[in-house]
Amino acid sequence: MKLSVGFLGPLGTYTHQAAHEYFQDSAIYNEKRTIAEALKSLEALDYAVVPRENSIFGSVIETFDGLKVLKEGFIQGEVILKIQHCLVVKKGAKFSDIDCVISHEQALGQCRRFLVEKLPGATTSTTASTAAAAETVSKSQTLNIAAICSGICVTMFEDLEILANGIQDQDSNYTRFFIIGKQSEGKPPFKTLRPTHALIRLIPTSSAHKETSFDLTELLKTIDLSVIRLDRRPAPVSHPFLDTYFLEVVLSTQNPSEWPEQVSQSILRLRDKGHLAESIGLW
Numbered sequence: 001m002k003l004s005v006g007f008l009g010p011l012g013t014y015t016h017q018a019a020h021e022y023f024q025d026s027a028i029y030n031e032k033r034t035i036a037e038a039l040k041s042l043e044a045l046d047y048a049v050v051p052r053e054n055s056i057f058g059s060v061i062e063t064f065d066g067l068k069v070l071k072e073g074f075i076q077g078e079v080i081l082k083i084q085h086c087l088v089v090k091k092g093a094k095f096s097d098i099d100c101v102i103s104h105e106q107a108l109g110q111c112r113r114f115l116v117e118k119l120p121g122a123t124t125s126t127t128a129s130t131a132a133a134a135e136t137v138s139k140s141q142t143l144n145i146a147a148i149c150s151g152i153c154v155t156m157f158e159d160l161e162i163l164a165n166g167i168q169d170q171d172s173n174y175t176r177f178f179i180i181g182k183q184s185e186g187k188p189p190f191k192t193l194r195p196t197h198a199l200i201r202l203i204p205t206s207s208a209h210k211e212t213s214f215d216l217t218e219l220l221k222t223i224d225l226s227v228i229r230l231d232r233r234p235a236p237v238s239h240p241f242l243d244t245y246f247l248e249v250v251l252s253t254q255n256p257s258e259w260p261e262q263v264s265q266s267i268l269r270l271r272d273k274g275h276l277a278e279s280i281g282l283w
């Protein structure tokens with residue numbers, strides 16, 4: 001039986017490309033309107049694919065806000081895609097027609113210089129995904145709005161053409177995507193037989209008790225693994241400054257078979273010190 005995979009849709013997003021690169025023909029793909037909905041789809045589907053970070057614009061905020069409250073999911077893999085953005089318009093539209101550019105906030109952020117230089121008078125507006133922006137332009141009755149998206153979108157939606165190609169601020173532009181499975185431990189990951197990465201989700205004790213100041217150096221010492229990324233998202237309004245930290249750690253020894261155990265030990269050390277900590281991925 002085929003796997004079911006929820007992803008940030010519609011068809012034509014970069015996330016769709018990443019999902020296809022990982023699962024190829026072994027999956028049935030379910031397009032979701034937002035990153036939050038893609039993560040929630042894990043309640044019904046086998047996997048979810050969401051963007052994690054971009055080499056120009058940084059971490060994807062909606063993904064980390066979703067990971068903050070993720071219950072069932074467990075990151076089991078990653079895909080890295082080279083991203084080449086296009087400016088896509090209604091057929092016949094020229095630069096001088098455009099007064100509004102729409103896209104996912106990541107894509108707008110990755111093309112900031114192009115927008116300032118080539119379309120200084122245009123406003124920008126965010127959409128849930130790049131392909132959703134292309135779809136909106138396709139349905140528009142006027143020539144004044146453009147989308148930033150993958151070139152593939154002109155084959156997915158009617159009446160579109162590419163006005164400019166490779167418009168991101170740096171030619172070298174990469175996005176990493178997380179492949180998130182439903183179950184936590186137990187079943188082996190789909191592809192990663194020998195994991196080398198893990199993601200630790202952590203709420204430090206001292207943020208809960210604000211009288212003690214929270215010491216990041218101490219925390220890193222307790223983790224005692226190679227930390228390659230640190231992300232932080234704020235707490236819900238009812239708990240000001242009770243932030244959630246995400247620490248991406250990698251294997252630094254020669255022995256990959258010890259890695260899951262090293263991560264478990266690190267989590268136990270954190271819990272011993274009173275922190276709320278768990279591993280939400282091993283890949």
Ligand SMILES: O=C(O)C(=O)Cc1ccccc1
Binds near residue numbers: 012083107130
């Ligand atoms: O909107 C998309 O197509 C996505 O998959 C999110 C995104 C946006 C810009 C670069 C990489 C991923």
